[in-house]
Amino acid sequence: xxxxxxxxxxxxxxxxxxxxxxxxxxxxxxxxxxxxxxxxxxxxxxxxxxxxxxxxxxxxxxxxxxxxxxxxxxxxxxxxxxxxxxxxxxxxxxxxxxxxxxxxxxxxxxxxxxxxxxxxxxxxxxxxxxxxxxxxxxxxxxxxxxxxxxxxxxxxxxxxxxxxxxxxxxxxxxxxxxxxxxxxxxxxxxxxxxxxxxxxxxxxxxxxxxxxxxxxxxxxxxxxxxxxxxxxxxxxxxxxxxxxxxxxxxxxxxxxxxxxxxxxxxxxxxxxxxxxxxxxxxxxxxxxxxxxxxxxxxxxxxxxxxxxxxxxxxxxxxxxxxxxxxxxxxxxxxxxxxxxxxxxxxxxxxxxxxxxxxxxxxxxxxxxxxxxxxxxxxxxxxxxxxxxxxxxxxxxxxxxxxxxxxxxxxxxxxxxxxxxxxxxxxxxxxxxxxxxxxxxxxxxxxxxxxxxxxxxxxxxxxxxxxxxxxxxxxxxxxxxxxxxxxxxxxxxxxxxxxxxxxxxxxxxxxxxxxxxxxxxxxxxxxxxxxxxxxxxxxxxxxxxxxxxxxxxxxxxxxxxxxxxxxxxxxxxxxxxxxxxxxxxxxxxxxxxxxxxxxxxxxxxxxxxxxxxxxxxxxxxxxxxxxxxxxxxxxxxxxxxxxxxxxxxxxxxxxxxxxxxxxxxxxxxxxxxxxxxxxxxxxxxxxx
Numbered sequence: 211x212x213x214x215x216x217x218x219x220x221x222x223x224x225x226x227x228x229x230x231x232x233x234x235x236x237x238x239x240x241x242x243x244x245x246x247x248x249x250x251x252x253x254x255x256x257x258x259x260x261x262x263x264x265x266x267x268x269x270x271x272x273x274x275x276x277x278x279x280x281x282x283x284x285x286x287x288x289x290x291x292x293x294x295x296x297x298x299x300x301x302x303x304x305x306x307x308x309x310x311x312x313x314x315x316x317x318x319x320x321x322x323x324x325x326x327x328x329x330x331x332x333x334x335x336x337x338x339x340x341x342x343x344x345x346x347x348x349x350x351x352x353x354x355x356x357x358x359x360x361x362x363x364x365x366x367x368x369x370x371x372x373x374x375x376x377x378x379x380x381x382x383x384x385x386x387x388x389x390x391x392x393x394x395x396x397x398x399x400x401x402x403x404x405x406x407x408x409x410x411x412x413x414x415x416x417x418x419x420x421x422x423x424x425x426x427x428x429x430x431x432x433x434x435x436x437x438x439x440x441x442x443x444x445x446x447x448x449x450x451x452x453x454x455x456x457x458x459x460x461x462x463x464x465x466x467x468x469x470x471x472x473x474x475x476x477x478x479x480x481x482x483x484x485x486x487x488x489x490x491x492x493x494x495x496x497x498x499x500x501x502x503x504x505x506x507x508x509x510x511x512x513x514x515x516x517x518x519x520x521x522x523x524x525x526x527x528x529x530x531x532x533x534x535x536x537x538x539x540x541x542x543x544x545x546x547x548x549x550x551x552x553x554x555x556x557x558x559x560x561x562x563x564x565x566x567x568x569x570x571x572x573x574x575x576x577x578x579x580x581x582x583x584x585x586x587x588x589x590x591x592x593x594x595x596x597x598x599x600x601x602x603x604x605x606x607x608x609x610x611x612x613x614x615x616x617x618x619x620x621x622x623x624x625x626x627x628x629x630x631x632x633x634x635x636x637x638x639x640x641x642x643x644x645x646x647x648x649x650x651x652x653x654x655x656x657x658x659x660x661x662x663x664x665x666x667x668x669x670x671x672x673x674x675x676x677x678x679x680x681x682x683x684x685x686x687x688x689x690x691x692x693x694x695x696x697x698x699x700x701x702x703x704x705x706x707x708x709x710x711x712x713x714x715x716x717x718x719x720x721x722x723x724x725x726x727x728x729x730x731x732x733x734x735x736x737x738x739x740x741x742x743x744x745x746x747x748x749x750x751x752x753x754x755x756x757x758x759x760x761x762x763x764x765x766x767x768x769x770x771x772x773x774x775x776x777x778x779x780x781x782x783x784x785x786x787x788x789x790x791x792x793x794x795x796x797x798x799x800x801x802x803x804x805x806x807x808x809x810x811x812x813x814x815x816x817x818x819x820x821x822x823x824x825x826x827x828x829x830x831x832x833x834x835x836x837x838x839x840x841x842x843x844x845x846x847x848x849x850x851x852x853x854x855x856x857x858x859x860x861x862x863x864x865x866x867x868x869x870x871x872x873x874x875x876x877x878x879x880x881x882x883x884x885x886x887x888x889x890x891x892x893x894x895x896x897x
Contacts, residue, residue: 221357224350230292230318238385239393240521240569241320243400245273245376246412248317250401250518252277252374253305257412259397264385271324271381276373278304279333282341282363289329290343290361292318305409308516308559321345325380332372340368394419395507399524402514404429404553410517422507430501433494434482436460438552440588441478442581446471450588452595461595469587474580475562479588481511481552483545511552511585515563515572522571523554530571531585536593543596545589554585686720721759743893746777746824747817749786754815756787757794761813764798771816777824778893781869788865790815792858793828793886800832800883812881823871825889832883840877859886866890 242259249257254277263269280289302308321327327345332338343363350359385393394414401410413419431437432455440450448468452461484490484505486498511531512524522528529535529547537544556563562577572578626637694713698705754770761768794813801811816827835843844863866873871890879885 221355224353224356227350238389239396241323242393243396245317245320247310247518249275249277250410251309253303255409260415266384269381271378273376279372279374280331281333282365285341285363310516310518324378328377331374332368332370334372337372338367339365341365390416394422398422400519430496430504431482433496435485436483438481438592442472442584444476448584450591452592468591472580472584474577474584475556475558478555479585481550483550509551510547513554515556544593690717690720741782743778744781746779747772749783750790753787753790766811766813768813773817773819775819777819779890780893785865789862789888792862796858797830822892823889824892825887827887829879829881829885830883831881835877835884843875
């Protein structure tokens with residue numbers, strides 16, 4: 211009996227289009243930007259995005275460009291072929307651009323956002339001929355495999371100019387104001403508005419775009435304090451310069467000083483660093499608030515690959531160079547994503563960097579890691595230069611102060627030596643007593659400096675730990691949601707009895723861990739150390755909100771009672787946080803004692819005004835203050851907790867003293883436990 215042989219080919223279920231559309235493009239703005247990138251690759255100089263009726267589901271998005279357009283063959287063999295691109299990665303376009311896209315998948319996610327898509331295009335070579343096709347996604351839902359759905363390509367004469375128009379009709383969901391703003395930001399940053407935009411300017415017809423465009427174009431680069439320019443050449447060698455505000459070269463790297471060699475493509479890294487202080491902006495046209503608003507929208511280090519920005523580098527919250535972590539470790543002279551704006555430009559003619567299929571950045575290849583190492587080394591080099599300059603200034607000031615003290619002492623000795631003996635001896639004795647008192651004061655200051663150096667070290671360690679744990683905590687929460695969903699699907703009715711309780715316990719622990727990570731970072735923000743007129747009630751309430759998850763987890767019933775009258779003081783938010791957070795922490799520790807049942811733990815934070823002072827009271831129903839420590843409770847190192855540092859109340863005392871206030875403690879107060887009262891002077895003249 212003769213054997214029969216059948217042949218077959220891969221066939222794709224129509225469901226694959228839905229899944230690819232959902233999984234490749236995760237946000238509205240990301241999908242539209244993928245289509246705009248296609249316009250860039252087609253040598254368009256203009257690209258307009260119009261939203262029509264998108265505030266509700268069923269709206270329309272229209273993307274129009276003046277690029278090369280497509281022939282019917284380009285549509286058939288290129289645009290409609292998913293997973294393959296006709297673009298040659300290393301071949302430049304007529305305008306000298308290197309193609310930004312190469313996978314042929316990016317447009318699918320954007321097109322799937324609507325019920326149907328109408329493509330209309332006119333090739334630069336045949337501007338009088340128009341080609342069009344319409345994709346109705348419902349047609350695919352009614353067929354088993356993709357190949358069964360026919361897409362006619364119609365050709366007709368046209369008087370229009372060359373270019374392409376894509377109309378996405380019947381949006382499956384509305385476009386929120388937040389999404390429209392995100393799209394406006396992406397379009398404005400897409401073609402490097404901070405340098406040469408490569409002759410490409412996408413425009414969104416929407417109020418959100420106009421407002422942001424005005425902000426971006428205003429640009430405050432001339433108000434930066436330093437500008438770092440680092441270059442990586444084709445031999446892998448890096449060099450860097452730092453310019454001051456006047457444009458003068460402040461520091462320039464020597465050969466090999468930056469590090470390397472680096473295994474990354476030719477790169478240029480520029481960073482504008484701002485000192486957002488009153489002194490720095492004194493006499494400038496721009497204000498600090500204006501620059502802050504600008505940096506809030508466009509700050510961070512953006513990565514431009516072949517002329518177009520690559521997400522998520524430079525997105526809000528995406529600190530791909532770990533600038534904020536480095537700042538937490540050495541906060542004085544490090545830029546952060548809130549105080550700087552930068553760009554890393556990579557032409558990558560050798561196609562060494564590969565974008566991920568889902569467009570969430572580059573694959574973590576050796577070339578990309580080397581690119582990041584180069585940028586990190588440039589930042590470290592600038593930091594080292596600034597540190598050395600600061601230390602030089604400190605040493606100079608020390609010598610100058612020492613010289614002035616010696617000169618003053620010599621002048622005093624000469625003046626006293628010229629006095630009659632009956633006057634000279636009493637003055638010499640008084641001078642010796644003054645010197646002894648001054649020496650004693652210096653010793654006390656050194657001791658307190660050591661205390662705060664210890665606290666600074668602890669704070670730095672905590673902030674670094676918090677930054678490092680933030681990502682894993684978020685990943686844990688996300689992964690747990692996936693485990694829960696899949697377990698429910700697999701176990702069905704048995705899930706509740708087998709896994710519901712343990713998963714819920716892990717979920718709560720993960721959420722608490724994430725909160726522990728964010729709390730120290732919130733407390734350590736530099737902006738909170740700025741002294742200004744503060745509303746005491748608002749500042750105390752904000753601090754209590756930071757601790758709400760921990761108080762809730764510790765089952766402490768917390769009540770806030772704020773005075774009705776406006777209470778303004780002169781100080782910093784960090785000072786109020788230091789006072790209130792240490793007093794709250796003190797109460798939480800007190801509740802660890804077993805004699806206070808969980809159901810009865812109570813904490814009250816209260817503000818009151820008497821005369822020219824405002825008082826902040828923190829009281830609980832814990833065990834109260836140990837009678838043996840009552841007179842020494844505010845001293846450093848004094849604590850009834852064997853695992854405590856004894857520094858919390860000392861910090862409160864010193865902070866209150868710096869604000870011109872007073873502290874008072876009641877061993878057993880209104881609620882039966884300890885009561886701490888902080889009194890601060892009011893600013894009645896504050897508007």
